[in-house]
Amino acid sequence: MNILKNSFLGRALAKDRRLGLFFVAFASIQLLAQLVTADVTPFFLYGMYSDVLHPEPTYVRVACHVDGEPLVQEDMPRYAGELFFSTLYRFEQLDANGNEELFKPFLDKRFGWLSESTRSDLAARMSYEPEQRPALEGWVHRYLVRVLGEPIGTVTIDRELYRYEEQRPVMITRTNLMTVSR
Amino acid sequence: MNAVFSAEQRKVLLRIYFGWILLALLWRWMDVSMLSQLEAPVLGNVYKDLTFWLFQLLGIQDGLTAHSGIALVFDIILTASVVLALARPNGVWYPRIYCTAILLYFVTHTTYANHHYRPIIGLLFAGIPFAFRSLDRFGWSFQALRYYVLFLYTSAGLYKVFRGSWLNMDQMTNIIENTQLELLLTHGDGWHAQLFTWLLVHEWAGWALFFACTVMETLFIIGFFTRRWDVALFCAAITLHIGFYFTMGFFAFELIVLDLTLLPWGRILQSFGATTKVAGASPSDPTQV
Secondary structure (H helix, E strand, C coil), rough: CCHHHHHHHHHHHHHCCHHHHHHHHHHHHHHHHHHHEEEEECCCCCCCCCCCCCCCCCEEEEEEECEEEECHHCCCHHHHHHHHHHHHHHHHHHHHHCCCCCCCHHHEEEEEEECCHHHHHHHHCCCHHHHHHHHHHHHHHHHHHHHHCCCCEEEEEEEEEEEEEECCCEEEEEEEEEEEEE | CCCCCCCHHHHHHHHHHHHHHHHHHHHHHHHHCCCHHHCCCCCCCCCCCCHHHHHHHHCCHHHHHHHHHHHHHHHHHHHHHHHHHHHHHCCCCHHHHHHHHHHHHHHHHHHHHHHCCHHHHHHHHHHHHHHHCHHHHHHHHHHHHHHHHHHHHHHHHHHHHCCHHHHHHHHHHHHHHHHCCCHHHHHHHHHHHHHHHHHHHCCEEEHHHHHHHHHHHHHHHHHHHCCHHHHHHHHHHHHHHHHHHHCCCCCEEEEEEHHHHHCCCHHHHHHHHCCCCCCCCEEEEEEEE
């Protein structure tokens, strides 16, 4: 009992009950989220690369060309590059999965207390439909113009498939995902 | 054992923490990553994060990005709250506004970044102690932040232990092959790509680094029992961040601000002349003198 009383939380509870209870509640939710590995921002799960990774037969790269010149993430400001290329990678995944989203089963499981229509509406809001493609293409162009700070004509986005041979990546196929011309 | 900071010390700490936060925000302004600079993004991802879904239910992400005017007002409020907190370090309302705004920014930006970049949460937690008016509560929450940092690193190490990745000999090889494909293709002759290639060839070295990382992270558990090793743990945290950059190309600037809580602020602030008010401090407590 003394250990508990002398612990940080024990002393916080004794000194300032409201603040102590806040800490206890926070720690409890954090531990619960950790145990069930549920993402509940701002309760942070820092499990970076903790899952056992296995070698993949192939790796996907999304390649971007602006007016014929290659544009890679390292050539862009850090956060802009992460945002832009992560969006392209998500688009590539959606395209590869036939635009199928996996959110509805998740919503049904974790948000069962919401009405069916609300859950369907939420899933629809976060899904990607082919009709949205012009809007997405427009955004790709607008954001690149803003980041690069110059007018641009054509943007092409390709999916490239690689495998590693003697620790070096070798391209297997390349297919066009998107071409935007303005 | 509790360090209760004086008003003067709180002011100095606020300037250090919010100075760091201001740098982080200015970096994002320069990198075209504030909400008003996102050009009304179309494709988002809320992952399986319950909070993100609740925000989506309330329409917050759309509401903050669909109109550039609203997004600009939001960005100005967020940045101004930091500047004003620095200008008026005795106030608590600016840190409170900041904490609310940075949470909204975090969820909205991460949704449209299509990348669950969690370290930005460091910017939220760094501001929380300053939202308390009472110096006692500030002191307690500042200490709580220290425990939270210890928890983050320890849990990161334990995840690797319990999930078995620390014994996976080709874990680092698979991380590099997964994440550094673009660098190997486009800057293959650069020093960073050469390092990655060397690690791919010498798989044992990559595994040794991953193993060392797991051990270093797990050792943060020491901090729950004593403050004696806090400076060493701070150095370990910085070493880990540098290591992550060299071996994974990942640099969590936003998380480092939390590592600052491991520094012996009591001693540092006294040596710079900020007066200390100590309640129940034990002589063995190295955050105190």
